[in-house]
Amino acid sequence: xSTGGDFLFIVSSxxxxxxxVGTVLAKSPLRAAMSLLLTIISLxxxxxxxxxxxxxxxxxxxxxxxxxxxxxxxxxxxGPESTTPAGEFRGLMTRTASAAIAxxxxxxMAFSLVRTSMPYVNIHQCPExxxxxxxxxxxGLGSELYSNSVVPFELISVLLTVAIVxxxxxxxxxxxxxxxxxxxxxxxxxxxxxxxAAREAKLxxxxxxxxxx
Amino acid sequence: MGIEIGLGEYxxxxxxxxxxxxxxFLTRRNMLIQLMSIELMLNSVNVMLVAFNRxxxxxxxxxxxxxxVIAVAAAEAxxxxxxxxxxxxxxQTVETDKADALRH
Numbered sequence: 001x002s003t004g005g006d007f008l009f010i011v012s013s014x015x016x017x018x019x020x021v022g023t024v025l026a027k028s029p030l031r032a033a034m035s036l037l038l039t040i041i042s043l044x045x046x047x048x049x050x051x052x053x054x055x056x057x058x059x060x061x062x063x064x065x066x067x068x069x070x071x072x073x074x075x076x077x078x079g080p081e082s083t084t085p086a087g088e089f090r091g092l093m094t095r096t097a098s099a100a101i102a103x104x105x106x107x108x109m110a111f112s113l114v115r116t117s118m119p120y121v122n123i124h125q126c127p128e129x130x131x132x133x134x135x136x137x138x139x140g141l142g143s144e145l146y147s148n149s150v151v152p153f154e155l156i157s158v159l160l161t162v163a164i165v166x167x168x169x170x171x172x173x174x175x176x177x178x179x180x181x182x183x184x185x186x187x188x189x190x191x192x193x194x195x196x197a198a199r200e201a202k203l204x205x206x207x208x209x210x211x212x213x
Numbered sequence: 214m215g216i217e218i219g220l221g222e223y224x225x226x227x228x229x230x231x232x233x234x235x236x237x238f239l240t241r242r243n244m245l246i247q248l249m250s251i252e253l254m255l256n257s258v259n260v261m262l263v264a265f266n267r268x269x270x271x272x273x274x275x276x277x278x279x280x281x282v283i284a285v286a287a288a289e290a291x292x293x294x295x296x297x298x299x300x301x302x303x304x305q306t307v308e309t310d311k312a313d314a315l316r317h
């Protein structure tokens with residue numbers, strides 16, 4: 001029994017749970033992002049206890065280094081309006097129902113999983129065989145990635161390219177030329193409206209002048 | 214230490230984090246925090262995949278799956294945040310209830 005691995009698991013899972021609760025309950029999105037960061041770093045620790053060194057590093061680089069930073073960028077871009085002030089949580093009915101669903105599913109799953117007599121998994125227990133030291137490392141995971149799952153790996157690059165192009169297309173807004181065109185169209189419409197209003201005013205004046213006689 | 218940490222504890226942790234994320238997604242109105250809850254759920258699934266891979270260490274299938282989940286989650290976060298920015302430009306808010314153009 002590895003006391004170090006157990007200790008790391010217990011500490012990391014405490015922090016992960018605390019961070020998850022903080023993410024869900026935080027009033028301001030920035031605090032939620034920081035709690036999410038805490039959860040992600042703790043889950044990297046959990047990956048370490050599972051002998052998945054490369055995935056722990058990827059978790060830190062991709063999630064803590066890219067996704068959370070992207071969240072913080074967007075929160076900073078939106079400014080104080082990114083906090084929705086009143087009525088942040090949904091109504092009592094929705095809240096109770098969703099809490100009940102989540103509690104039932106989670107409680108049932110967690111209870112049944114802990115009760116199951118699963119084998120002991122820890123960081124020092126190596127699989128039988130020579131490649132024990134490579135499990136979860138760069139060599140083991142990389143050779144698996146480039147031999148058996150090379151097609152999904154290449155497809156992931158296509159997916160990321162599409163996501164980049166799509167997010168630029170969604171978030172870019174109007175270019176200056178398009179904005180100018182829209183402004184000109186709006187100005188032309190306003191000018192037309194003003195013309196018509198002037199013509200109508202003239203007509204009314206003529207009618208009233210005529211009626212005066 | 215009295216308790217032994219087995220596969221069950223890892224799966225229980227993952228399912229509890231998944232439940233917290235699901236509850237956050239259902240109860241919050243702020244779209245940014247809903248996206249963060251989705252990230253929580255994806256992360257908990259990653260923990261499950263890696264724990265099962267540790268249980269059967271003959272190959273790396275679970276870790277490869279977790280790798281792909283991380284890549285898809287990164288793409289999803291980028292697109293989701295772009296949608297948040299676009300919604301904010303349209304409605305000056307990030308409340309999901311205000312995005313009701315297709316409702317009536």
